[in-house]
Amino acid sequence: MEIQDMLVKALVGFDNKRERSQQTEIGVSSVGGCRRQVYFQLHNEPKVNQTLRLPSIMGTALHGHIEKALTHYDFGRFDLEIEVEFEGLKGHVDCYIPSEGAVIDWKTTKKSSLAKFPDNQQRWQVQLYGYLLSKTDRKIETVSLVAIARDGDERHILVHTEKYDEEIAKEALVWLKEVKEMTEAPPAERSAYQFCKHYCVYYGDNCQGKGR
Ligand code: SF4
Numbered sequence: 508m509e510i511q512d513m514l515v516k517a518l519v520g521f522d523n524k525r526e527r528s529q530q531t532e533i534g535v536s537s538v539g540g541c542r543r544q545v546y547f548q549l550h551n552e553p554k555v556n557q558t559l560r561l562p563s564i565m566g567t568a569l570h571g572h573i574e575k576a577l578t579h580y581d582f583g584r585f586d587l588e589i590e591v592e593f594e595g596l597k598g599h600v601d602c603y604i605p606s607e608g609a610v611i612d613w614k615t616t617k618k619s620s621l622a623k624f625p626d627n628q629q630r631w632q633v634q635l636y637g638y639l640l641s642k643t644d645r646k647i648e649t650v651s652l653v654a655i656a657r658d659g660d661e662r663h664i665l666v667h668t669e670k671y672d673e674e675i676a677k678e679a680l681v682w683l684k685e686v687k688e689m690t691e692a693p694p695a696e697r698s699a700y701q702f703c704k705h706y707c708v709y710y711g712d713n714c715q716g717k718g719r
Pocket residue numbers: 541542543544547694695696697698699702703704707708709710711714715716717
């Protein structure tokens with residue numbers, strides 16, 4: 508067996524067993540992305556495209572490593588990897604600091620994407636985590652996104668913090684409600700060759716993406 512095949516098969520096979528890979532509910536991270544993709548997911552459209560998985564597998568691995576490291580360091584004031592669900596919306600909150608009411612989401616990325624960090628979808632995501640956590644009677648003051656470049660080092664870590672704002676989370680919920688109420692698939696919103704071909708499971712006969 509080719510070593511590359513062996514490595515990729517093992518990593519993808521292992522990732523497939525994880526609950527998050529198999530989840531069919533709409534995850535918080537999908538809100539604010541491509542409406543057509545979320546529509547397809549809501550309507551159980553068959554997944555026809557074999558996507559590239561290594562970036563998300565590396566992201567998962569780093570999340571696990573950060574969780575272990577924070578536990579080992581024992582700050583004694585963190586809740587890690589909290590599963591949250593409210594009105595059919597599901598997500599995992601990476602880190603919550605009860606004493607500060609702080610929600611933190613780690614984002615693995617590339618140095619070339621740091622200039623656009625954070626985008627609106629990422630801000631909605633972390634505000635939604637704050638919203639879902641607030642439904643469990645936790646105090647929420649701030650939400651933070653932390654970009655960690657896979658091809659960078661400590662100097663490239665970017666932290667974006669903003670006040671928790673329930674109205675921003677509600678905007679995101681309205682976006683999702685509108686997609687849920689659609690009776691036909693909305694137009695393609697992502698770039699065919701920069702995103703869809705490699706990262707969308709619905710890329711194929713039913714959707715060719717948008718432009719290039
Ligand atoms: S292929 Fe691209 S445009 Fe089509 S649903 Fe997927 S992400 Fe959206």
